Structures are given as C-alpha cells and as structure tokens.
Amino acid sequence: MKQYNIQIDENGKLRHFLTTEGLKRQLLVDILDHAENFTSVGNRSVKKIPLLRGNTIANLFFEPSTRTRTTFELAAKRLSADVLNININTSATTKGESLLDMLRNLEAMHCDMFVVRHSQSGAAHFIARHVAPHIRVINAGDGSHAHPTQAMLDMFTIRRHKKEFADLRVAIVGDILHSRVARSQIHALTTLGVHEVRVIGPETLLPREVQNLGVHIYHDLHAGLANVDVIIMLRLQRERMTGALIPSEREYFELYGLTPEKLAFAKPDAIVMHPGPINRGVEISSEVADGPHSVILEQVSNGIAIRMAVMSIIMGNRFGNDEERE
Amino acid sequence: MKQYNIQIDENGKLRHFLTTEGLKRQLLVDILDHAENFTSVGNRSVKKIPLLRGNTIANLFFEPSTRTRTTFELAAKRLSADVLNININTSATTKGESLLDMLRNLEAMHCDMFVVRHSQSGAAHFIARHVAPHIRVINAGDGSHAHPTQAMLDMFTIRRHKKEFADLRVAIVGDILHSRVARSQIHALTTLGVHEVRVIGPETLLPREVQNLGVHIYHDLHAGLANVDVIIMLRLQRERMTGALIPSEREYFELYGLTPEKLAFAKPDAIVMHPGPINRGVEISSEVADGPHSVILEQVSNGIAIRMAVMSIIMGNRFGNDEERE
Amino acid sequence: MKQYNIQIDENGKLRHFLTTEGLKRQLLVDILDHAENFTSVGNRSVKKIPLLRGNTIANLFFEPSTRTRTTFELAAKRLSADVLNININTSATTKGESLLDMLRNLEAMHCDMFVVRHSQSGAAHFIARHVAPHIRVINAGDGSHAHPTQAMLDMFTIRRHKKEFADLRVAIVGDILHSRVARSQIHALTTLGVHEVRVIGPETLLPREVQNLGVHIYHDLHAGLANVDVIIMLRLQRERMTGALIPSEREYFELYGLTPEKLAFAKPDAIVMHPGPINRGVEISSEVADGPHSVILEQVSNGIAIRMAVMSIIMGNRFGNDEERE
Numbered sequence: 001m002k003q004y005n006i007q008i009d010e011n012g013k014l015r016h017f018l019t020t021e022g023l024k025r026q027l028l029v030d031i032l033d034h035a036e037n038f039t040s041v042g043n044r045s046v047k048k049i050p051l052l053r054g055n056t057i058a059n060l061f062f063e064p065s066t067r068t069r070t071t072f073e074l075a076a077k078r079l080s081a082d083v084l085n086i087n088i089n090t091s092a093t094t095k096g097e098s099l100l101d102m103l104r105n106l107e108a109m110h111c112d113m114f115v116v117r118h119s120q121s122g123a124a125h126f127i128a129r130h131v132a133p134h135i136r137v138i139n140a141g142d143g144s145h146a147h148p149t150q151a152m153l154d155m156f157t158i159r160r161h162k163k164e165f166a167d168l169r170v171a172i173v174g175d176i177l178h179s180r181v182a183r184s185q186i187h188a189l190t191t192l193g194v195h196e197v198r199v200i201g202p203e204t205l206l207p208r209e210v211q212n213l214g215v216h217i218y219h220d221l222h223a224g225l226a227n228v229d230v231i232i233m234l235r236l237q238r239e240r241m242t243g244a245l246i247p248s249e250r251e252y253f254e255l256y257g258l259t260p261e262k263l264a265f266a267k268p269d270a271i272v273m274h275p276g277p278i279n280r281g282v283e284i285s286s287e288v289a290d291g292p293h294s295v296i297l298e299q300v301s302n303g304i305a306i307r308m309a310v311m312s313i314i315m316g317n318r319f320g321n322d323e324e325r326e
Numbered sequence: 327m328k329q330y331n332i333q334i335d336e337n338g339k340l341r342h343f344l345t346t347e348g349l350k351r352q353l354l355v356d357i358l359d360h361a362e363n364f365t366s367v368g369n370r371s372v373k374k375i376p377l378l379r380g381n382t383i384a385n386l387f388f389e390p391s392t393r394t395r396t397t398f399e400l401a402a403k404r405l406s407a408d409v410l411n412i413n414i415n416t417s418a419t420t421k422g423e424s425l426l427d428m429l430r431n432l433e434a435m436h437c438d439m440f441v442v443r444h445s446q447s448g449a450a451h452f453i454a455r456h457v458a459p460h461i462r463v464i465n466a467g468d469g470s471h472a473h474p475t476q477a478m479l480d481m482f483t484i485r486r487h488k489k490e491f492a493d494l495r496v497a498i499v500g501d502i503l504h505s506r507v508a509r510s511q512i513h514a515l516t517t518l519g520v521h522e523v524r525v526i527g528p529e530t531l532l533p534r535e536v537q538n539l540g541v542h543i544y545h546d547l548h549a550g551l552a553n554v555d556v557i558i559m560l561r562l563q564r565e566r567m568t569g570a571l572i573p574s575e576r577e578y579f580e581l582y583g584l585t586p587e588k589l590a591f592a593k594p595d596a597i598v599m600h601p602g603p604i605n606r607g608v609e610i611s612s613e614v615a616d617g618p619h620s621v622i623l624e625q626v627s628n629g630i631a632i633r634m635a636v637m638s639i640i641m642g643n644r645f646g647n648d649e650e651r652e
Numbered sequence: 653m654k655q656y657n658i659q660i661d662e663n664g665k666l667r668h669f670l671t672t673e674g675l676k677r678q679l680l681v682d683i684l685d686h687a688e689n690f691t692s693v694g695n696r697s698v699k700k701i702p703l704l705r706g707n708t709i710a711n712l713f714f715e716p717s718t719r720t721r722t723t724f725e726l727a728a729k730r731l732s733a734d735v736l737n738i739n740i741n742t743s744a745t746t747k748g749e750s751l752l753d754m755l756r757n758l759e760a761m762h763c764d765m766f767v768v769r770h771s772q773s774g775a776a777h778f779i780a781r782h783v784a785p786h787i788r789v790i791n792a793g794d795g796s797h798a799h800p801t802q803a804m805l806d807m808f809t810i811r812r813h814k815k816e817f818a819d820l821r822v823a824i825v826g827d828i829l830h831s832r833v834a835r836s837q838i839h840a841l842t843t844l845g846v847h848e849v850r851v852i853g854p855e856t857l858l859p860r861e862v863q864n865l866g867v868h869i870y871h872d873l874h875a876g877l878a879n880v881d882v883i884i885m886l887r888l889q890r891e892r893m894t895g896a897l898i899p900s901e902r903e904y905f906e907l908y909g910l911t912p913e914k915l916a917f918a919k920p921d922a923i924v925m926h927p928g929p930i931n932r933g934v935e936i937s938s939e940v941a942d943g944p945h946s947v948i949l950e951q952v953s954n955g956i957a958i959r960m961a962v963m964s965i966i967m968g969n970r971f972g973n974d975e976e977r978e
Binding site: 400623 | 705706707708734736738739750753754756757759760761762
C-alpha cells in the first residue's frame with residue numbers, strides 16, 4: 001500500500017489525486033463536500049472564481065481525449081488558472097526528449113499542476129513520484145488502472161440522489177476488465193461504506209482478482225440488478241479490446257445491454273449512470289439513456305464541480321469558509 | 327419560412343444567428359449600429375471589455391478553418407469570454423459519440439454559446455433546433471448555405487463608406503453557386519433595401535434559383551459593373567468544385583477577374599470587397615486588391631467588431647447605453 | 653549591417669527582436685537588467701502581472717516546436733496578454749493564401765506582436781520588414797540563422813553565476829554549422845565583451861566563416877575546455893543533418909560528448925549549459941547534465957523571464973520604475 005501514500009502529504013492532506021484506492025473515507029467525503037460549493041458556479045452568469053488565479057496547469061495528454069481534456073480545461077479556467085494543453089505525440093518527445101527531462105523542464109517553467117492522461121497503467125504514479133515537491137499531479141486516466149475524478153463525480157452524483165451510502169446496493173455492469181473507471185468506483189464505493197457492490201458481466205470481461213475487492217459477481221444481468229439502488233453502466237471499450245472477448249455487439253446488448261425491461265428488476269427509484277460517451281444500442285438503449293432514471297448528463301455537470309474541488313483542494317486554495325457547505 | 331424563426335425569441339430578439347434570410351431590417355440595422363461600439367476597441371491599447379466575462383464559448387469546427395476560427399476566438403477573448411476550441415475530427419466523435427450526445431455534454435458543462443462551422447448545409451440550424459434553451463448558436467459557415475457574420479461585416483463595411491443603402495447598386499462577382507457568402511449577402515442587401523443587386527458570373531457558376539431572390543443576372547463583367555457603387559468579388563472555391571465548371575483559371579481571370587480596366591466601368595468612387603483569402607491573379611489582380619478602391623483589409627477589422635456585436639447581442643449583454651452610438 | 657537596423661526604431665529603442673547581431677552592448681544589458689524583474693514572478697503564487705493586458709500576441713509557428721511555443725505562450729500569459737497559436741501548416745496557407753496576405757489579415761485583426769518560428773533563415777527579418785509600423789516581431793528561431801531569446805537567456809544565466817563578462821572564457825561545443833543558437837550566442841558574447849569565445853567541434857560541423865566572428869577554433873575537446881569558465885553544449889541536430897557529417901553517435905560522444913573526465917579540464921567552478929532538449933549519451937552524459945556544474949534547468953526558468961522582458965520592452969510597457977533593479 002506504500003505506493004499510494006504518495007498522494008498524501010506529511011499532514012495527511014491530499015497532495016496528488018492519483019487513485020481512490022487507499023484513501024481514507026474522510027478525504028473522499030471532504031472532496032464531495034467541497035464540490036458542493038462549485039455546483040452553483042456553473043449556473044451563474046459569471047462562471048469564474050479567482051481561486052487559482054496566476055497558477056499554471058499543464059494538461060499532459062499522452063493519449064488523446066478531447067472530452068476529458070475539455071472538462072479539466074473548463075474546470076481550470078473557471079478557477080481562473082492559466083492552462084497549457086500539451087499533446088505529447090506532437091511534442092518534444094518527437095525530438096527524443098525523455099519523459100523525465102520534459103517534466104524537469106515544465107517544472108522549471110513554474111508549472112503548478114500536471115493533469116496526466118496516459119495509455120499505460122501506473123503512468124500518473126510514476127510522474128507523481130518524480131516531480132518536484134511543489135508540483136501537484138492529477139490522474140486523468142492511466143491505462144486500465146484508475147480514473148479517480150470520474151469515480152468521485154459518480155460518488156457525488158449518487159450522494160445528491162441517495163444521501164446515505166450505507167443503505168445502497170450498487171451494480172456496475174459491463175467491461176470491468178478494461179475499465180479504470182470501474183476500479184476507481186469500486187474503491188470509492190467500498191471506502192464510502194455502501195451496503196453492497198455488485199459487478200455484472202460475462203466471464204471474459206471480469207478480471208479474476210475482482211473478488212478480492214469485496215464485490216459480488218454476477219454473470220446474469222437480471223439477477224444482478226435485483227433490488228439495486230444505483231446502476232453504473234460501463235462503456236464497451238471496443239478500441240481497447242484485444243481478441244474476441246465478446247461474441248458480437250448485438251449479442252452483448254441482448255445479454256448485458258440496459259433496456260426498460262431489465263431496468264424493471266432494480267428498485268423503482270434506481271438511478272442509471274454512465275461515464276460517457278455512450279454506445280447507444282450496445283451497452284444501453286436510448287429509452288433508458290434518455291429516460292427518467294438516467295442521471296448521465298448530471299454526471300457531466302458534476303464532473304466540472306468535482307474537478308474544480310480536487311484542483312483547489314490539492315493547491316491548498318479552498319473555497320472561502322463562510323461560503324462552505326456545512 | 328418557419329424554419330428561420332428559430333433565430334428569434336418570443337420577444338422578437340435575436341437568439342441565434344444562423345442566416346440573414348428572413349430577418350427584419352430593424353434587426354440587421356441594430357447589429358450594424360451595435361458594432362460601431364466595438365470598432366474602437368481594436369485600436370485601444372487594452373483591447374478587452376468585460377461584457378462576456380465568465381461566459382464559455384465553444385468553437386465547434388467540423389470543417390477546419392484557422393482564419394474564421396481565429397476571428398471568432400479574438401472576438402470572444404476581447405469580450406473576456408473563455409473559449410474552447412473543439413476540432414471535431416480529432417474529438418469524441420472518433421469514439422463514435424453522436425452529434426446530439428456531444429451537444430448534450432457541452433450543455434451539461436455549462437457552455438453558453440456554440441460557434442458552428444460545418445461542411446453540410448443546414449448543420450447550424452440542426453444544432454440550433456436541438457440545443458437547450460439557454461444556449462446560443464452562431465453559424466460560422468455551413469456548406470453552401472449561409473455565412474451570416476461575413477455578410478454583416480460586409481454590410482458594415484459598405485455602410486461606413488456609402489451611408490445610404492437605398493441609393494446603391496451592388497455587384498457580386500464570381501462563383502455564386504458554391505458561395506454561402508453570396509447567399510447571405512444577397513439576403514442582407516435586399517433586406518437593407520439597396521437599389522439593385524447584380525450577380526455576375528458564368529452560367530455554370532450561377533444557380534438557377536438565384537433569380538427568385540430579386541437580383542439581376544449578368545454573364546458579362548463589363549456590362550454588370552456599369553455604374554455600380556460596390557463590387558464584391560467572391561473567392562473561387564477551387565477546393566469545393568466538382569467537375570470542370572470553369573475552363574481554366576487563366577481563362578476565368580480573363581473573363582471575370584477584376585483588373586483596373588474592368589474596374590473603370592464602375593462608378594469612380596466604387597469600393598472593392600472580397601471575403602478573403604484572395605486568389606491573386608485568379609479572381610482579382612494585385613493592382614486592384616492593393617489599390618485605392620480596395621477595402622478588403624477593413625473588412626477583416628470590421629469582422630471582429632461585427633462578431634463582438636453579434637455575440638454580445640445574442641447573449642443579452644449589450645454595450646453600456648451611455649457609450650452607445652446614437 | 654543595414655539589414656539589422658530594422659530592429660531599432662528612430663529613437664534607438666528596440667522595436668523587434670530578430671538577432672543579437674549588430675545590437676549595441678547597452679541594449680543587451682538593458683534586456684538582462686529588465687529580466688531580473690521577472691525572475692521573481694515565476695516563484696510567486698500569483699504568477700501574473702498586467703503589463704500586456706488587452707494585447708494580442710500571435711505565435712506564428714511555421715515549424716512545429718511545442719517546447720519553444722510553450723515558453724513564449726507562458727511568458728505572454730503571465731504578462732496577461734491574449735495569445736493566438738497559429739500552426740501554419742494546418743492554416744490558411746492550405747487555401748493558397750500568401751504569407752504577406754496572412755500578415756495583412758492578422759494586422760487588420762489588431763494583433764500587436766508576432767512570435768515567428770520558421771525553418772528558413774531570414775524568415776523573421778522578412779516578416780519584420782513587411783509588417784505594419786505598430787506590429788512587433790520576435791524571432792523564435794529561423795533556419796540556421798538566429799535564435800536571439802535563447803542566446804539572451806544564456807547570457808542571463810551566465811551573468812547570474814559569473815557577474816563580469818570581461819573575465820570569462822566561454823566554450824561552445826558541437827554542431828556549430830547547423831546551430832542558430834550558436835550564432836546568436838557568439839554575437840551576444842562578443843558584444844558583451846567576454847575575454848574569449850571558443851568553438852569546439854569536428855571540421856564537418858564548423859562553418860568556415862566562423863573565424864570571422866572573432867572566435868577561436870578547436871577540434872580537440874580537451875584542449876578547448878582548458879581553463880574555461882562556461883561550457884555551452886549544443887544539441888546534435890540529427891533531424892537537420894543532411895549526409896553523413898558525423899561517423900556515428902557513439903564515436904561523436906567519445907570525441908565531443910561532455911563527461912566528468914572532460915569537464916575536469918575546465919575551471920573548477922565552470923558552469924555547463926545546454927539549450928535543450930538534451931540527447932543524453934550523445935552530446936552530454938547524464939552525470940554532467942544532472943551534476944553540480946549543470947545550470948540547464950535554470951536556463952529554462954530564465955527563458956520565461958527573458959521572454960517576458962523582451963516582450964514588455966518592445967511593447968514599451970516596462971516594469972514599474974519603483975520595482976526595477978538598480
């Protein structure tokens with residue numbers, strides 16, 4: 001577990017945000033509480049607060065993702081930070097510069113924070129272990145390892161609808177094997193003390209070690225959804241699959257796609273979540289995605305608030321106490 | 327005509343800016359009047375006013391155009407807005423996300439305005455019909471349909487030189503068939519009540535329906551330019567042409583390229599306009615493009631002022647009354 | 653020499669910054685003095701001063717360079733300017749627009765400064781000769797001609813460590829032939845009056861005319877480094893080499909790569925510099941690059957300060973007198 005302590009400074013405060021694994025409940029709740037302050041900012045006509053004014057945040061995207069990059073860029077700009085977008089494929093590495101030399105250079109330019117996206121698991125930890133003490137690192141997704149801000153925006157969305165985590169049954173459905181999102185969700189959900197976490201999917205998409213995480217495994221969607229409060233559908237990572245792990249998208253949809261009929265097995269007030277972008281007709285039907293149980297677009301809005309909260313917490317510039325949620 | 331009402335809200339105010347077609351004269355004049363406020367901003371040492379501070383404007387460019395994107399980005403930044411540049415080719419659509427899901431996501435991120443460029447006619451209308459009520463849409467060029475901010479900057483440039491539209495003869499020369507600019511200009515000119523609009527070009531580049539728009543058609547440049555006050559040269563859209571609509575660029579220049587000799591047929595104080603970028607020696611000679619009748623670079627400056635005006639009008643944050651033009 | 657006067661206005665003030673060649677000592681010292689003001693900005697929590705607020709700076713990169721573009725973008729943003737990044741390959745020139753027409757358009761959009769990077773020597777001078785009088789131009793590297801901000805950040809770094817230029821022996825090692833950095837350094841060093849400038853490299857990488865610049869030529873690294881105060885290693889421009897000018901990287905490293913053994917020939921307190929990005933094991937060993945004599949990362953930090961200084965000097969908005977270095 002020592003490798004995860006790198007996220008916490010000597011005073012127990014969050015220094016980097018790399019994974020939800022190994023973080024104390026109190027820290028996760030603090031992020032959720034702090035994010036409440038920022039939900040209203042998006043609805044104001046002037047969507048900007050000066051918490052990180054004059055700070056420089058570099059988006060280091062070794063793997064392209066307009067969507068995720070956009071949410072971090074918006075969060076940073078609404079905190080009044082300056083943002084550098086660095087697409088590493090078209091960057092200095094084409095001149096053969098090593099990753100560490102690139103980090104040293106960005107530090108010397110007085111960057112304050114790196115938001116890192118990388119196709120290799122462990123990349124954000126590697127970078128956090130090698131940056132100067134004043135630099136903060138946020139993992140924006142590394143391989144199939146972790147995507148902690150996505151997991152926290154999901155927790156935030158659940159809490160806004162369901163209040164007490166201890167009462168909840170949560171089902172995560174789909175391609176657990178390739179999903180950094182699922183890993184980060186499972187760690188956050190168990191830390192926050194939900195009653196039960198279920199993972200549902202075909203054997204080929206459920207990693208063997210998942211049982212060690214304290215979740216219940218289902219291969220049948222009907223059985224798995226019975227009586228759950230929250231359904232988290234995962235994106236079928238078609239571009240990440242190697243070999244024929246699923247027979248066909250059509251057959252996948254028949255077995256694991258969420259339709260109104262299958263949704264009926266869950267609790268009547270169950271909410272349906274998805275990290276996006278959704279594959280309509282593959283893992284979820286349009287009726288469900290656009291239906292009354294869906295909170296998918298709320299997740300997107302909450303994503304900005306959570307990223308603003310994490311950025312301001314790790315920079316030590318928190319929202320003013322008088323405006324804080326009690 | 328119902329399809330164009332989408333631009334106007336229930337109080338008759340401009341909500342989107344998609345086309346000059348079907349807009350009342352008063353609305354076009356209001357845009358021109360309002361733009362007068364912004365012409366001075368470009369000449370100030372601090373070229374920034376806080377009218378759209380804290381607003382988020384997303385440039386959705388489905389068709390690449392550095393030039394047009396730059397003018398909108400500058401206009402937005404000088405209004406103090408935050409700008410997101412989203413090049414859709416390298417974006418979430420590569421993961422198979424639908425256009426509508428992308429719009430929903432950008433709305434959920436609390437964007438306020440979409441500036442849309444698309445190779446297909448009707449794309450901006452489609453988007454405007456499907457956005458949430460608080461979102462504003464500006465058409466930055468869709469297929470061969472419309473390019474309304476270009477048309478309005480042209481009207482603005484004409485008015486600064488010629489004052490009364492009712493007295494003017496205006497000639498539009500060149501590839502009318504492929505030109506969204508020409509369509510938007512014709513609608514604006516007729517709505518503003520110019521005395522006569524002429525279109526001049528070879529038969530292969532004049533669409534048949536153009537006669538319905540109330541313009542006079544000329545195939546001979548000399549005859550068409552006789553006694554006109556304003557000459558608008560169009561860019562030869564070589565990249566948009568399918569098949570051999572013109573014999574050769576050289577022959578095209580001989581027949582329809584604007585030279586000092588041909589310019590002499592117009593009124594002595596005629597102004598020469600071009601939306602840019604110009605093809606020197608194809609549709610216009612350098613002597614004319616750089617000569618005393620040319621107002622081509624004024625058009626570029628006016629383009630920033632018009633875009634600032636349109637953005638602030640549709641956002642409902644107009645320039646202060648005490649500073650307004652009377 | 654007349655071609656370089658374009659940098660200086662009628663009052664002897666710096667108007668563009670294109671090359672260190674032909675500039676008076678006083679001007680170079682003024683840049684160094686002014687940069688002292690900006691070194692502290694990078695260490696502040698709010699790294700922003702409003703000197704260029706409301707100014708528009710366009711980065712015109714005809715040759716891709718994320719690294720250099722980033723340093724100029726950061727310098728501009730920390731001066732509160734608005735920045736346009738224009739990558740010319742994917743820009744209007746694809747529509748056949750000429751360079752001059754593009755400049756005219758950017759001027760008409762009320763840009764204030766162009767930062768130019770180009771693969772052809774003389775490109776920045778060409779642009780400076782053709783811009784409107786109110787536009788300022790900074791050369792961010794043109795072909796193998798000049799890279800003056802790099803040279804000045806090197807002078808700044810030397811002065812911070814060594815104080816008096818008149819006492820110094822400086823060695824520049826490596827590929828002088830292809831190096832715009834070396835040319836700009838030699839002009840700056842001789843103008844600032846260093847005791848001796850040496851260039852060290854194989855005959856194939858030393859241009860014949862270099863002797864006219866008042867430098868001493870060495871082909872042997874041991875001899876060349878004897879008793880020097882400053883060692884400037886150049887990057888082996890592998891991507892710029894045509895033909896086999898060096899036998900192999902391995903042999904190059906053996907003859908001209910800087911190792912602790914070779915460094916021992918220099919003065920005990922010699923500093924080691926490199927413009928980056930470094931090729932470890934080609935022109936420099938990791939022991940030296942990361943060792944106590946290396947000031948390579950200080951150069952990066954100083955690069956932001958120097959670029960802020962040059963930008964504010966040529967825009968005529970200098971740091972407040974009361975805060976200036978004495």
